[in-house]
Amino acid sequence: MQVLPSISLRPFIRHYLFIENPVRTPIRFFSDANPGIVFCEGEMILDGEYLPPAFAYGQITHYKDLYYSGSLLIVVFRPYGLHALTGIPATELKDQFIDLSLIFKQPPARDTVDAFFCSLQQHTCSLTKATIDYIDREKGMLTLAQLQDFSGYQERQLERRFKASVGIGPAKYCNIVRTHRFLKSLQKDRKITPLVFENGYCDQSHAIKDFKKLTGLTPRNYLHENYPLASNFLSRNCTI
Incomplete structure (x- = not known):
């Protein structure tokens, strides 16, 4: 809940x-x-x-x-x-x-x-929030050049600011957002091939590689051996 x-x-x-x-x-x-x-x-x-x-x-x-x-x-x-x-x-x-x-x-x-x-004092970074919102709207399908144009910062500056408040760089964040969108798409439609291109991947092997790196599972394993408790929290039906 x-x-x-x-x-x-x-x-x-x-x-x-x-x-x-x-x-x-x-x-x-x-x-x-x-x-x-x-x-x-x-x-x-x-x-x-x-x-x-x-x-x-x-x-x-x-x-x-x-x-x-x-x-x-x-x-x-x-x-x-x-x-x-x-x-x-x-x-x-x-x-x-x-x-x-x-x-x-x-x-x-x-x-x-x-x-x-x-009751806590809030330390808002408006640039990071705006960049996060931009990445989320575009479903993670952005290049570093596009993020630099949006933020007005060069790659190193953007990376440093992002890591200070998020903990990872913007490119890594984009990858996670895109992979999770692919994951959610799988829950609705188990036909992998069309979902690969809908989520901005150039081919199926690239999508499966990113998916397995994030979850430790292939899309097929994810669909057949697990019960999602949350988007990143799976009850395993198999032995760990």
Whole structure:
């Protein structure tokens, strides 16, 4: 179940995601370019280690396999949202799962999350937000030259600003957006070939390569061996 945040938080938080599962379940977690904060009433295990009951994660550059059981609340931020509300450089959170008590002196309780984030000072980067919105509108099908023309910055400047607030560069973000659009298209229409060209790929092998790099699965495996709990969160029907 998804619940929208307060209106003042919607530029920074996409939604709150609630997931329940009483049985320990293997899941595949991969990037959707949105950082998050997880509250787990139960257990969550990654690489044989128990994760804290409340933790933040940044950009994920490689898919993860983990187990969870119980009740999850996931605060799904916009790509720049966690940086905007905490001031922490997004590069410092990249590929990290950090106990929330190391970020906030008094971390919010699960049932006070919305009010807590409303109380934080906001650090908005209007250029990054505008560029993110542009990429989303164009479904990730943009070149670096087009992004430079839009932003008015040279490649290095744009890359530096983007990484500070998002954690990855604009080209990587475009790739994730496009791959997720392909993924969502597969859920509606299982005929792969026409979807390849609709989503801006030059051929099927390129699309499958990007898909597998992001998810660790081929499109066929994705369709037949998994149950989506969220866009980047799959319950596995096979052994991890």
